[in-house]
Amino acid sequence: MKKFFKSALARGLLWQLIGSLLGAGFVTGIRAVMGLDPLGRFGFSEPAWVFGGLVGTLAFLAGNGVASDWAKWARGIPTHDHHEDPSGWEKFINVSLDHKVIGIQYTLTALIVLGLGGTFAMIFRTELAASGLQFLNGTQYNTMMGLHGIVMIVAILLGIAGMMNYLVPLLIGAADMAFPRLNAFSFWITIPAAIWLVSSLFLGGFDTGWTGYPPLSARAPVGMQMFFLAVFVVGWSSILGGLNLLVTVARMRARGMTSFRLPIFVWASIATSLISLTATQLIGLSFQMVMFQRLFGMGFFDPAKGGNPVLFQHLFWFYSHPAVYVFILPGLGIISELLPVFVRKPLFGYRWVAMSSLGIALVGFLVWAHHMFTSGMNEYLRVPFMYSTLLVAVPTGVKFFSWVATIWGGKIEVPTPMLFVLGGVVVFLMGGLTGPPNATVSTDLHLHDTYFIVGHFHDTMFGGFVFPFFAALYYWFPKATGRRMNEFLGKLHFWLMTPSFLVMTFGMMRIGLLGMRRRISDYDAALGFDTTHLVLTVAGFLIFTSVLIFVYNLFRSMKKGEVATGNLWNSRSPEWQVASPMPAHNYDRPFEVVGEPYDYGLPGSKFVEFANPKQ
Amino acid sequence: MLHFIIVGVLVIAMSILTYLGLTGIGLLPVQASAQAIPIDWMFDYQIMAMSFLFSLIVVPLIYSLIVFRRRKGDTTDAEHIEGNTPLEIIWTVIPLFAVITFAFMGAKSLGDTRRVDPQAMVINVTAQQFAFSFEYPDYGFTSKELYAPVNKQLLLKMTSLDVIHSFWVPEFRVKQDIVPGRFTEYRITPILEGVYKVRCAEVCGGGHAGMQSFVEIVSQGRFDDWVKEKQAEALAASQTPEDRGKLLSTSFGCFGCHSVDGSLLPNGGPSWLGLFGSETELEDGSTVLVDEAYITQSIMDPASQVVKGFSPMTFNGTDAGLTEADLADIIAYIKTLQ
Numbered sequence: 001m002k003k004f005f006k007s008a009l010a011r012g013l014l015w016q017l018i019g020s021l022l023g024a025g026f027v028t029g030i031r032a033v034m035g036l037d038p039l040g041r042f043g044f045s046e047p048a049w050v051f052g053g054l055v056g057t058l059a060f061l062a063g064n065g066v067a068s069d070w071a072k073w074a075r076g077i078p079t080h081d082h083h084e085d086p087s088g089w090e091k092f093i094n095v096s097l098d099h100k101v102i103g104i105q106y107t108l109t110a111l112i113v114l115g116l117g118g119t120f121a122m123i124f125r126t127e128l129a130a131s132g133l134q135f136l137n138g139t140q141y142n143t144m145m146g147l148h149g150i151v152m153i154v155a156i157l158l159g160i161a162g163m164m165n166y167l168v169p170l171l172i173g174a175a176d177m178a179f180p181r182l183n184a185f186s187f188w189i190t191i192p193a194a195i196w197l198v199s200s201l202f203l204g205g206f207d208t209g210w211t212g213y214p215p216l217s218a219r220a221p222v223g224m225q226m227f228f229l230a231v232f233v234v235g236w237s238s239i240l241g242g243l244n245l246l247v248t249v250a251r252m253r254a255r256g257m258t259s260f261r262l263p264i265f266v267w268a269s270i271a272t273s274l275i276s277l278t279a280t281q282l283i284g285l286s287f288q289m290v291m292f293q294r295l296f297g298m299g300f301f302d303p304a305k306g307g308n309p310v311l312f313q314h315l316f317w318f319y320s321h322p323a324v325y326v327f328i329l330p331g332l333g334i335i336s337e338l339l340p341v342f343v344r345k346p347l348f349g350y351r352w353v354a355m356s357s358l359g360i361a362l363v364g365f366l367v368w369a370h371h372m373f374t375s376g377m378n379e380y381l382r383v384p385f386m387y388s389t390l391l392v393a394v395p396t397g398v399k400f401f402s403w404v405a406t407i408w409g410g411k412i413e414v415p416t417p418m419l420f421v422l423g424g425v426v427v428f429l430m431g432g433l434t435g436p437p438n439a440t441v442s443t444d445l446h447l448h449d450t451y452f453i454v455g456h457f458h459d460t461m462f463g464g465f466v467f468p469f470f471a472a473l474y475y476w477f478p479k480a481t482g483r484r485m486n487e488f489l490g491k492l493h494f495w496l497m498t499p500s501f502l503v504m505t506f507g508m509m510r511i512g513l514l515g516m517r518r519r520i521s522d523y524d525a526a527l528g529f530d531t532t533h534l535v536l537t538v539a540g541f542l543i544f545t546s547v548l549i550f551v552y553n554l555f556r557s558m559k560k561g562e563v564a565t566g567n568l569w570n571s572r573s574p575e576w577q578v579a580s581p582m583p584a585h586n587y588d589r590p591f592e593v594v595g596e597p598y599d600y601g602l603p604g605s606k607f608v609e610f611a612n613p614k615q
Numbered sequence: 616m617l618h619f620i621i622v623g624v625l626v627i628a629m630s631i632l633t634y635l636g637l638t639g640i641g642l643l644p645v646q647a648s649a650q651a652i653p654i655d656w657m658f659d660y661q662i663m664a665m666s667f668l669f670s671l672i673v674v675p676l677i678y679s680l681i682v683f684r685r686r687k688g689d690t691t692d693a694e695h696i697e698g699n700t701p702l703e704i705i706w707t708v709i710p711l712f713a714v715i716t717f718a719f720m721g722a723k724s725l726g727d728t729r730r731v732d733p734q735a736m737v738i739n740v741t742a743q744q745f746a747f748s749f750e751y752p753d754y755g756f757t758s759k760e761l762y763a764p765v766n767k768q769l770l771l772k773m774t775s776l777d778v779i780h781s782f783w784v785p786e787f788r789v790k791q792d793i794v795p796g797r798f799t800e801y802r803i804t805p806i807l808e809g810v811y812k813v814r815c816a817e818v819c820g821g822g823h824a825g826m827q828s829f830v831e832i833v834s835q836g837r838f839d840d841w842v843k844e845k846q847a848e849a850l851a852a853s854q855t856p857e858d859r860g861k862l863l864s865t866s867f868g869c870f871g872c873h874s875v876d877g878s879l880l881p882n883g884g885p886s887w888l889g890l891f892g893s894e895t896e897l898e899d900g901s902t903v904l905v906d907e908a909y910i911t912q913s914i915m916d917p918a919s920q921v922v923k924g925f926s927p928m929t930f931n932g933t934d935a936g937l938t939e940a941d942l943a944d945i946i947a948y949i950k951t952l953q
Contacts, residue, residue: 138821138882209818215795216778216820219929303796304934309779310794343683344691349698352707374781374790374816376799379729383722390714390721394707401706402698404675411685411693422676429672433665436714440721442654442728443661446643446788449781449816513642515785517816520824522881524812601695 007093009191012064016192019059024052042203046222047295049203053196053229060192066095066184085584095188097180100582102187103166104480107473110158111551113194117151118544120144129537131525141521143205143223150210150227151197153323154234156461158190159469160330161241164269166476168245170575171263173254173608175586178247186240189233197230209519211320214290214301214312225294228287235284238326242277245269254608256593260351263573263597267354268333271361275326279319279365286315310377317368324457325364328464329357332399332428334472335421339403340598341571342418343410347598349402359395367392373444382441389439396432400425416490420471423498428463430502431456434509452512455505462501470550478568482581483561489553493546500542507536572597572607618682622675629670637662647786647811647832649804653727654788657720664717728789732768735802740773742780742793744929745822745882746871747813754842756849757866760829764838765808771801776868777929781817784830792817805832820929821882826871860948863941867930875952884925891950896923910946
C-alpha cells in the first residue's frame with residue numbers, strides 16, 4: 001500500500017483531482033464575474049467541467065513526471081539515456097521507459113478496461129433478458145450501451161498498443177522503441193482519459209451511443225462532453241504510438257532484416273500504425289466540433305444555423321471505419337505469426353499475407369460512407385462506396401486462403417495459444433462472411449442499425465482482436481514472466497468462451513434479420529424475441545465467466561506457474577532464442593538475420609544468428 | 616491427391632447443407648412491399664456465397680485438424696512449402712471478379728427498389744422525439760398511423776423537428792433516416808395487406824426504443840372509407856377550440872411524451888390529465904400554478920421552467936412555429952382533461 005501511495009500513478013491521480021478543481025474553479029470564477037450562472041446541474045457548469053477536465057489531464061501528466069525529462073532538456077539539464085526500473089511490481093505503476101514494461105502496463109490496463117466494458121455489457125444484457133423495462137430507464141440504458149462500446153474500443157486500442165510495444169522491438173532486435181519518453185507519454189495519457197470516460201456515468205450520462213451523432217449529442221447531458229474529451233485525449237495516444245512504431249521499424253531493425261524478412265506481426269503493426277497516425281485526427285476533430293457547438297454556439301451541425309448534421313457522420317466515419325482495421329490487423333498478424341509455429345510449416349505465401357495487411361489498410365480509407373447508406377447523403381454516392389467496401393473482401397480472402405494452406409499438410413499441435421488462434425480464424429470468418437451483405441446497399445437498407453450488424457462486428461472484433469489477444473497472452477506470457485500459464489484453465493477458458501460466443505452472435509444476427517433494432521432499451525414482446533434474448537444474456541454471462549477464469553489463471557501463474565525459461569514453443573523467432581524472462585535492455589548480444597522467418601521444415605536453416613560474445 | 620478429392624466432396628456437400636439450412640429456417644420477415652423482392656433476391660445470392668465460402672474455409676480446416684494432427688512422439692517438422700504464386704494469383708483474381716459481380720448485382724437491386732411511379736401518393740412524415748405523424752396533403756388531415764392502400768406506390772417526404780430518426784418497417788425492408796433541416800424521400804409499394812409497425816432505427820434519445828407507429832395496409836375500398844371518416848373527423852374537430860387543440864396536439868406530436876390518462880411515458884413529461892389548475896414544483900424548488908401563462912411559457916421557452924424530476928422538454932413551440940391561436944386551442948384542450 002505504501003508503495004502505491006508513493007507511485008507515479010497515485011501522484012498523477014492526486015494532481016489530476018487538484019488540476020480539475022482549479023480549472024473548473026477558474027471558469028466558474030470568470031462566469032461569476034461575467035454575470036453568468038456560475039453553477040450547473042452537476043455542480044459546476046458545463047464549460048467548467050470541460051476546462052477542468054483539460055487542465056486535470058495536463059496536471060496528471062505534470063504530476064506523474066512522464067514529461068520531466070523533456071522539461072529538463074528544455075532547461076538545459078542533461079538526463080540519463082535509460083532509467084533503471086525497480087525490480088518489484090511497483091515498476092508497473094511508476095513511469096518506466098522500458099518498452100516491455102510499457103507493453104505490460106498497456107496490457108494490464110487493457111484487461112482492466114476490458115473487464116469494465118464487460119461489466120457494462122452484463123448490466124444492460126440483464127436488462128434485455130426479458131421484454132419490458134426492468135431496472136434501467138432509457139437514458140441509463142443508452143449510457144451503459146454507449147460506454148460499453150467506447151470502453152471496449154479503448155480496451156482494444158490499449159491491448160494492441162500493449163502487444164505492439166512489447167513485441168515489435170523484440171521481433172526486430174531493437175533495444176527499445178525509437179522514442180522511449182514519447183512511448184511512456186502515450187501510455188500515461190490514457191489513464192486520465194479513462195477516468196473522464198467513466199466520469200460521464202456520473203454527469204448525466206449520454207444517450208447517443210458511442211457514435212455521438214449530433215443533433216442528439218448537442219443536446220445530451222454534460223456526460224457527453226466528458227466522453228468527447230476522453231476520446232479526444234485517447235486519440236493522442238494512438239497518433240503518437242503509431243508514429244513511434246513506424247520510426248522504430250524504419251530505423252532500428254537488426255542487420256539483414258530486409259522488408260520481406262520482417263516477422264509478419266511487424267507488417268501488421270506497420271499497417272495499423274499507418275492508419276492510427278493519419279486517421280485518428282478526424283474523430284478528434286469531429287468530436288471537438290460538437291464540443292465547440294455546445295460550448296461556443298458554433299453551429300457546425302445545427303440545421304437552424306445552416307449547419308449539416310450529415311457532415312459529422314462523414315468526419316466521424318473517416319476515422320471510425322479505418323479504426324476497425326486498426327483493431328483487427330494486429331490480431332490477424334498474431335494469427336499469421338503463431339500458425340507456422342504450431343503446424344511446423346512455413347507461412348504460406350508470406351509476401352501475399354504481408355501485402356494483404358497493407359491492402360486492407362489502404363482500401364480501408366476509401367470505404368467510410370458505407371455506414372451512411374441510409375443517412376440521406378447523396379444517393380449516387382452509395383454505389384461507388386459499395387464497390388470500394390466489397391474490395392476489402394479480396395485481401396481478407398488472401399489471408400484466409402493462406403492460413404488454410406499453411407495448416408494443410410502440417411503437423412498440427414493444439415496447446416492453448418493455438419486453440420485461440422484457430423478460434424480466432426473461425427470467429428473472424430463468421431465476421432468476414434457477414435460483412436458483404438452490409439456492404440451491399442440494397443441488403444444494407446434492411447440490415448443497417450439492426451442486431452445483425454451487432455452480431456457481425458462482435459464476430460470481427462472477437463475474431464480479429466479478442467481471440468488473438470488471448471492467444472498472444474498465453475503464448476508470450478512465459479517470455480515476460482519465465483513461467484507458463486496453466487493449460488487446463490486455458491482450455492477451460494477457450495471451451496467455455498467459444499461456443500457461448502458463437503451462440504451469442506448467431507442469435508443476434510437471427511433476431512436482427514427478423515426486425516430487432518440496435519441500441520434499444522426495450523423490445524416489443526409481440527416480436528417474440530424474449531427467449532432468444534434470454535439465451536443471449538446467458539451466453540454473455542458465460543463469456544464473462546470464462547474471462548474471469550483467464551484472469552485467475554493469469555495471476556495464479558505469475559507466482560505458481562510451471563517454470564519455462566527456454567524456447568517453450570520451439571519457435572524460430574529471435575526472442576525465444578534467449579532465456580526468459582527477457583533482460584531489461586533486451587538482447588545482450590546483437591543478432592543478424594540470416595534466413596527467412598518461417599522456414600520450418602527446412603533442415604539446417606536459421607532465421608537469426610547471434611554475434612559472438614568475444615569479438 | 617485423395618485428400619483433395621475428399622475435401623472437395625465435403626465442401627460441396629457442406630455448402631448445399633448450409634444453404635438449405637439457412638434458407639429453411641426462414642431468415643426474413645414476410646415480404647410486404649414490391650421493394651422487398653429485389654432485396655430478398657440479393658439476400659438469396661449472398662446466402663449462397665456465404666454458405667460456399669464458409670464451407671471452403673471450415674471444411675479443410677477441420678479436416679486438417681483431424682488428419683494432419685501431430686502423431687505422439689513425432690518431433691519433426693512438416694514439409695517445407697513456402698507458397699505457390701499461381702495459387703495466390705488465382706485466389707486474388709477470382710474473388711476480385713466475384714466482388715465486382717456482387718457489387719453490380721447490388722447496384723441493380725438498389726435501382727429496382729428506387730423505381731419511380733409518377734402517380735405515387737404523397738404523405739408528409741414528421742418525426743420528433745418520440746413520435747411519427749403522417750400528413751395526407753391530398754386529403755387535408757394528419758394521422759398518428761400510416762394508413763395506405765395496397766399495391767400503390769407511396770412517396771413519403773420525411774423531415775425531423777429535432778434529432779435524426781430513421782423510418783423502418785422490417786416487412787418493407789427499406790430503411791431511410793429522417794434528418795432535421797432537410798427532407799428525405801422514402802418510396803414504397805406495399806403488396807400485402809396487414810398491420811405492421813414502423814420503428815425508429817436511429818438512436819434518438821432515452822425514449823428511442825418506444826418510438827413506433829402502426830402501419831396499416833388495406834384495400835383501396837377500405838382506404839377510401841378511412842379517408843372519408845378522417846375528413847369528417849377533421850371537419851368536426853375544427854368546429855370547437857378543444858377539438859382543434861386535440862388535433863394540433865396530435866400533429867405536433869405532443870403525445871409522444873405526454874399521456875392523457877395520468878401515466879408517465881418513458882423519458883417523457885408530466886401527464887396532461889388533471890394538469891391544468893394544479894400546483895407543480897419546479898427544479899429550483901419553487902411552486903407554480905399551472906395556468907394559461909405557465910403553459911404558454913413552458914411550450915414557447917421550455918428551458919425556463921423545468922418541472923422537478925423531468926428533463927427540459929425537447930419540443931420548442933417557438934422553433935416549431937406555433938401561433939397564438941394554436942396555443943389557445945391546445946390550452947383549451949388541456950383544460951378538458953380533468
